[in-house]
Amino acid sequence: MSTLTETDHQERRPVRYDRTGPVAVVELHRPHRLNAVTDEVSRELAVAVRRAVAEGARAVVLTGAGRAFCSGHDLKEPAPAEDPLEARERLERLQDVTRTIKRSPVPVIAAVHGWAVGAGCEWALACDLVVAAESTRFTFPEVGVGLTVTNGVSQLLAAVLGPQRAKYLLMTGTGFGAEEARDWGLVNEVVPAGEHLRRALELAGRLVGRPPLALALAKESLDRGLGAALEEALATEVDLSMRVVAAGTPDRSGAVPQHERRTP
Template sequence: MTDTPSETIGVEHRGAVAILTMDRPTKLNAMTPAMADRLVTVLQRFAIDDAVRCVVLTGAGERAFCAGSDIRQLDEFHTPWAFRNRADYCATIRTFPKPIIAAINGYALGGGLETAMACDIRIAATTASFAAPEIKLGWIGGGGMAAGLSHAVGPSNAALMILTGDSIDAATAERWGLVSSVVPPGELLDAAVAMATTIAARAPIAAETAKLNLKAAWTMPLNDAIAYEKDLQTICFTTEDASEGRAAFKEKRAPVFRRR
């Protein structure tokens, strides 16, 4: 099922999986303020929609996932304060409570790379490439570039990408840990949807809690993170879905999770 068409962000549903497509292929899916607003609005809607259990984010066309912000429109922010407070779609992705997978079909540049890193899992086509090119234009990334790359590829590789602005190919991204897998372009979306469908079949409260737990593992001191994990586990264990999981195991059948 497809929602009302949009020239900026396409929305499609396949069961409990929602596919969001940055749809501006003639401009390498460069993000405009209108696209950012639309992406934020759609994700906010999905966050409270129990019918959506996992999201796939990709780009239209064969050339690009997203080439970052549309540089031609950046001068429309008339003050530094307006620029600083523009719609932060990367923050919305990072704080989205449900699992979200990036299917990276081509260029992931600047804000496009930050968008991919804000997702929980990244799968790339063999034709994908990744860069933090802002330094070539006189500025740096502002959507989590340094933090995301440092966590994903390590401080030395992050410094290499940010200080040169040069790109890496999909094979290097996989070797460095920036993406989980690399597949042929024609198989990318199906692979991402298959993974999303598997995740969507899991207990949704547990999946959302697992996201919280993973973020805590990065941001909390070790002892605090482990204590937090125990608390989260206790919360999950008391849900109806956990009871259903235990019953299904005993009865040797597939569980039916209802997000309760």
């Protein structure tokens, strides 16, 4: 009987990790589900980013396999039976990805394509830099499927766009494209289809050539002002999500997430 090698295990995992020199690449790898988020994905994604830092990587690139960056929560996966404490812990593991990205002393660059939906969109926007393929579509469908935002985006989005536009996007679920995201300050660069990862790796290579302490302090100085507000937003989002849990199974009738209908 053959035994599973480390490569075999890597193939089966929903998050892949690779480090070449000073740059680590963390890849969401559930292409058959457009990299939809599960509890296991949340756990492994946070672990992978922390691993990159622990191993001495000086930049991290976060990307997705297949046709999309991330299609948000996997609504087709049966929700586990859980008590309120378990639900809260699962939400906090989801948020741990945002915390890990924000607390990383090295820059994290999102290389985004296809769909960036819900939690996937929130994780991308938590990164220090975002490179998006020109066909990328961003959306926050949570309200439409009876959920709430959970990854600090209630603070992060409003800080960049202002409360009115942030409310509009979150409350209506209206999607927006890569060029809009760039014009609004949510994305740094828009590149042709298929070039997002290559360009993100180029940026990572540029950053690792800069003095590491100065780079880390630049990131910290810009993020420190967000720290307390972000933690407050994360705590508030968990509390509001728990109200959804207490209310029972959300009514998702008539709410088909746009990314389930077509691929950009």
